[in-house]
Amino acid sequence: MAHIGLQRAVRPVRKHLKKLMYISPLITILSVTVLMWTFRSDRNVQSWLSFYQKVSHTSWTNPELTAGPGCQESSCGKNRSLLEVTPERELSILPVSGTKTWLISAYLDHRFEIKKVRLIAVVLRSETVAYRCLFCCRAERHVSEGLSSVHSDHFDFPYGTADIMCPVPSACQSPSHITVMSAMEVMPEAADGKCGEKLDQRFIEVKNQEAKTDSFKYNFTVCLSTMFDFTNVLQLAQSLEMMKLLGVNRVVVYKTNCSQETQRLLDHYTQQGFLEVISWPLSRYVNVSRGWLPLHGAGDLHYMGQIPALNDCLYRYMYQTKYLALQDMDELILPQEVRSWSALLPLLEKKYSAVKCYMFENNVFPITATLPPPSPVTAPPGGVWGKVSGVNILDHLYQEPIIQKTLFSNFKIIVNPRAIFSPTVHGVLSPQQSCAWIDRNIARMYHTRDPKQPKLTPEQLVYDGRLLTYSAALVPAVNTALRESQLLPEDDTHTYRL
Incomplete structure (x- = not known):
C-alpha cells in the first residue's frame, strides 16, 4: 500500500515535470527574442521585412543570381519620412x-x-x-x-x-x-x-488618373533600365551616391536578375525610399536579346526589352517628378560650372527657354586604363573597396578623346516628362524638335565602361578630374551604404586624403 501511495504521489510530479519539459524551451526562446528585440530592434524589423518580401512572392531569377538578405541597419531608414518606400513589384x-x-x-x-x-x-x-x-x-x-x-x-x-x-x-x-x-x-x-x-x-x-503641372513628389528621377546578370556592386553604389550628391530624389531600376550582393544593395536603397525596383519579367514571354543588334545576340527583342522599360518609366513618373533622366547605371551627367542638377537645370531653362529636353555628350572613361592623376592631385585610397565586386570609378579618370564619328552618338537626356511622347535608348523619337544639345563646358556625361577606342595608348587618353571634386563626400557615403548592406565589415575604414 505504501508503494502504491508513493506512486500516486509521484504521478502528479511527473505530470508537472513533463509540462515543464515543453514549456522551458518556449520560455527560453521568448526570452532570447525579447533580448534581441531590445538591443537590435531595428535590425530585426528590417530582417523580418526582408524575409517576408522574399517569401511572399515567387522568385524567377537565375538560381545563381538570386535575392540576398535585406537592409540590416537602423540607419537604412534615414530620411525615410521624406521619401516613399516602394516594395519591389513585378509588372x-x-x-x-x-x-x-x-x-x-x-x-x-x-x-x-x-x-x-x-x-x-x-x-x-x-x-x-x-x-x-x-x-x-x-x-x-x-x-x-x-x-x-x-x-x-x-x-x-x-x-x-x-x-x-x-x-x-x-x-x-x-x-x-x-x-x-x-x-x-x-x-x-x-x-x-x-x-x-x-x-x-x-x-x-x-x-495617371490625374494630370499635374506643379507640386511634384520628386524634383529629379532617374530611370535605369534592364538590369540583368548584374554583379557590378561597387560602381552601382558609387553611381547611386553620386546621384544623391547631384540632387536626385528617386531612382528606378527594371530588374531581371542580379547577384546576391547586388540585391543587398538594392534592398538597402529601397528601404531608404531612394530606389524603386520593378521586376521585369518580359523574358518569360518574349525571347529577348542580350545585344542591341541581332548580330550581337540571338533573340527577338532588343536588349532585354530596354525600350518598353524606358517608356514605362517615363509614363509611370510623368506626374510624379519635375525632371526625368534616362540613362544607364555606368553613366553620370556632371555639371561643369555648378555642383548639382538643382543648380544646373535653372541655367539650362534660362538659356533654352522653350526647350524641355537636354542632350549630354558621351565621354568614355575606359576601365582598362588605371592611371594615377597628374601631380600634385592624388586619388583617395581604394584598398577596402577591393573586397567589393565591381568597378571603382575613381580609378578611371582618363577619357578617350572625342572624335567626330561618335560626337553625337550614345548621348543621354534629362527631360520634362510631360513634354515627351516616345523616349528611346538615346534621346526621344517624339517630339524630336524639343531637345537641345548641351555644350560640354556646361555639363557632359561621364561613361565609365569598356573602351570604345581600344587601340588608344595611355598617352592618347585625356585626364579629367571632375569626379575627384566629389570624392570627399562620395567616399564616406559609399562606405556607409556598403557597410549597411553587409558588404563591408563594420570595422573597415576608408579614409579620404588629398
Whole structure:
C-alpha cells in the first residue's frame, strides 16, 4: 500500500515535470527574442521585412543570381519620412488573345483634345492587328477602337515597342482598368454590361488618373533600365551616391536578375525610399536579346526589352517628378560650372527657354586604363573597396578623346516628362524638335565602361578630374551604404586624403 501511495504521489510530479519539459524551451526562446528585440530592434524589423518580401512572392531569377538578405541597419531608414518606400513589384504582363502582342502597362494621357489611354506594348512587327479596347469604369464595360503605332527604334529585331492608343469613351472618363483584344475575336459575353470579377487577371490598371503641372513628389528621377546578370556592386553604389550628391530624389531600376550582393544593395536603397525596383519579367514571354543588334545576340527583342522599360518609366513618373533622366547605371551627367542638377537645370531653362529636353555628350572613361592623376592631385585610397565586386570609378579618370564619328552618338537626356511622347535608348523619337544639345563646358556625361577606342595608348587618353571634386563626400557615403548592406565589415575604414 505504501508503494502504491508513493506512486500516486509521484504521478502528479511527473505530470508537472513533463509540462515543464515543453514549456522551458518556449520560455527560453521568448526570452532570447525579447533580448534581441531590445538591443537590435531595428535590425530585426528590417530582417523580418526582408524575409517576408522574399517569401511572399515567387522568385524567377537565375538560381545563381538570386535575392540576398535585406537592409540590416537602423540607419537604412534615414530620411525615410521624406521619401516613399516602394516594395519591389513585378509588372503583370498580359497577352492579347490570337495575336503576338503583349501588354506592359496602361496610362491615361491627358495631352490630347480627347483623352486617350496609352498602352505600352511589345508586338510582332510583321503582324497586322486591328485592336478593340475594353474599358472598365465603375464596374461597367465600355468599348472603343484602338490604334497601334510601332516605334521606329526596333534595331531590326522581329519584335518592337508599340503604343496602342485607346480613345476614352464619353461615358467613361476615368477608366480604372483596360484590356485589349483583336477586333477579329468574338466579344466576350457580358449580358449585364459589367466588367466581371478578377479584374487583375484580365485587365491592366490605368495609371495617371490625374494630370499635374506643379507640386511634384520628386524634383529629379532617374530611370535605369534592364538590369540583368548584374554583379557590378561597387560602381552601382558609387553611381547611386553620386546621384544623391547631384540632387536626385528617386531612382528606378527594371530588374531581371542580379547577384546576391547586388540585391543587398538594392534592398538597402529601397528601404531608404531612394530606389524603386520593378521586376521585369518580359523574358518569360518574349525571347529577348542580350545585344542591341541581332548580330550581337540571338533573340527577338532588343536588349532585354530596354525600350518598353524606358517608356514605362517615363509614363509611370510623368506626374510624379519635375525632371526625368534616362540613362544607364555606368553613366553620370556632371555639371561643369555648378555642383548639382538643382543648380544646373535653372541655367539650362534660362538659356533654352522653350526647350524641355537636354542632350549630354558621351565621354568614355575606359576601365582598362588605371592611371594615377597628374601631380600634385592624388586619388583617395581604394584598398577596402577591393573586397567589393565591381568597378571603382575613381580609378578611371582618363577619357578617350572625342572624335567626330561618335560626337553625337550614345548621348543621354534629362527631360520634362510631360513634354515627351516616345523616349528611346538615346534621346526621344517624339517630339524630336524639343531637345537641345548641351555644350560640354556646361555639363557632359561621364561613361565609365569598356573602351570604345581600344587601340588608344595611355598617352592618347585625356585626364579629367571632375569626379575627384566629389570624392570627399562620395567616399564616406559609399562606405556607409556598403557597410549597411553587409558588404563591408563594420570595422573597415576608408579614409579620404588629398
